[in-house]
Amino acid sequence: xxxxxxxxxxxxxxxxxxxxxxxxxxxxxxxxxxxxxxxxxxxxxxxxxxxxxxxxxxxxxxxxxxxxxxxxxxxxxxxxxxxxxxxxxxxxxxxxxxxxxxxxxxxxxxxxxxxxxxxxxxxxxxxxxxxxxxxxxxxxxxxxxxxxxxxxxxxxxxxxxxxxxxxxxxxxxxxxxxxxxxxxxxxxxxxxxxxxxxxxxxxxxxxxxxxxxxxxxxxxxxxxxxxxxxxxxxxxxxxxxxxxxxxxxxxxxxxxxxxxxxxxxxxxxxxxxxxxxxxxxxxxxxxxxx
Numbered sequence: 001x002x003x004x005x006x007x008x009x010x011x012x013x014x015x016x017x018x019x020x021x022x023x024x025x026x027x028x029x030x031x032x033x034x035x036x037x038x039x040x041x042x043x044x045x046x047x048x049x050x051x052x053x054x055x056x057x058x059x060x061x062x063x064x065x066x067x068x069x070x071x072x073x074x075x076x077x078x079x080x081x082x083x084x085x086x087x088x089x090x091x092x093x094x095x096x097x098x099x100x101x102x103x104x105x106x107x108x109x110x111x112x113x114x115x116x117x118x119x120x121x122x123x124x125x126x127x128x129x130x131x132x133x134x135x136x137x138x139x140x141x142x143x144x145x146x147x148x149x150x151x152x153x154x155x156x157x158x159x160x161x162x163x164x165x166x167x168x169x170x171x172x173x174x175x176x177x178x179x180x181x182x183x184x185x186x187x188x189x190x191x192x193x194x195x196x197x198x199x200x201x202x203x204x205x206x207x208x209x210x211x212x213x214x215x216x217x218x219x220x221x222x223x224x225x226x227x228x229x230x231x232x233x234x235x236x237x238x239x240x241x242x243x244x245x246x247x248x249x250x251x252x253x254x255x256x257x258x259x260x261x262x263x264x265x266x267x268x269x270x271x272x273x274x275x276x277x278x279x280x281x282x283x284x285x286x287x288x289x290x
Contacts, residue, residue, distance in 0.1 A: 010096035011089040013107035014234035014246060015184030016149030019089035022107060036060060049073060091188050093232040106234075109146025109246075116141050118148060122155025136166050143173060145246045149184065176255065185252045188233055199226045200235060204245060204253030205272040212241050 011019045024039060031037040038058030040051060052073030057063055090096060096104050110118065119141055120129050129137035140158075144150040158166055176182070192200060199219055207215050216224040227243070230236045236245050245253075254272070261267035271277045 007103075008099070008101040010101040010104045011107055012091060012093045012096060012104065012232075012234060014147070014249070015091060015188060016147045017107045017109060017234075018148045019091075019107050021148070023089045052076070091234050092191075093234075094229070097232075110148060110151070111146065112141060115144060115146050115151055119144075119151045119155045122152055123158045125159070132163065133166065136163070136170065139170060143170075143247065145248065147246070147248070150248070176251075182252065185249060188235060189252060189256070191233070195222065196226050196229060199223060200230055201253050201257060201270060203230075203236065203243060204250045205257070205270045207243065208245050208250060209242055212238065212243055215243055 011022060013019055020041065027037070027039045036059035038055050040055060048070050052070070053063075056073075056076055093104065093106070109115075116129065116137065117127055119137060120127055123137070124130055124133075140154055141151070144154065154169075158169065161169075189197070189200070202219060203215065207219075212224075212227065216227060227236070231238070235249055236243055238244065257268055257270055260269065265271065265276050265280050266283075268276075271280060
């Protein structure tokens with residue numbers, strides 16, 4: 001705010017981190033200062049002409065029934081958006097960069113205290129967990145790695161449940177993430193090409209916590225480029241130049257491998273659990289090693 005020209009602001013981060021929530025809060029706080037406003041959600045579900053019509057209708061109040069050409073829609077939007085502030089959110093930082101967004105903000109996860117507060121509001125309808133559920137609540141907060149969507153979904157799901165029901169759900173989460181967060185993460189992973197997916201799986205299975213230079217050196221000449229791409233897509237992050245991955249993202253990557261051949265370990269492209277390696281070698285079922 002305060003700039004006389006057109007401004008493009010972008011939010012990026014992993015699915016479920018709260019990009020849309022922050023964007024909506026910004027929209028609500030400044031919308032009164034503009035003549036034309038629009039907040040588009042679920043843009044992946046509509047066609048481009050349909051979204052253009054909605055955007056123009058929200059901004060101008062006019063219904064563009066004959067707008068079926070994407071290029072025509074682009075020109076009309078450019079005309080109407082002159083001298084406007086524009087906010088975008090995405091899981092891919094690179095998209096914001098290539099479109100010349102003026103300011104880019106990475107949405108971080110909640111810290112432990114914030115996570116416990118949000119989870120407790122939904123699981124207990126109060127700011128802090130019940131005394132009998134403190135340890136289980138701590139486990140859930142650690143498991144979610146500060147993802148607001150998952151904290152909210154789990155809190156609602158566990159509200160009013162017994163301790164045994166909590167423990168049963170936690171056992172299931174160790175094997176498979178919640179459907180809501182599973183779908184959100186899968187959209188990002190499905191955008192990877194074969195090379196990027198292969199490197200992503202190597203990191204999730206074997207190289208989490210290793211130094212960036214070390215990983216780049218052992219995974220080949222294009223590894224650094226792919227690592228940067230994975231970071232831009234919020235599928236990994238860095239701390240002290242070490243590669244880190246959200247536990248849920250790592251779980252998703254490993255699940256992809258498990259689904260290849262659910263009952264045939266010898267056909268998996270990667271084995272990362274010692275018991276699986278031991279079982280496969282003892283059964284003499286190794287088809288190839290590379």
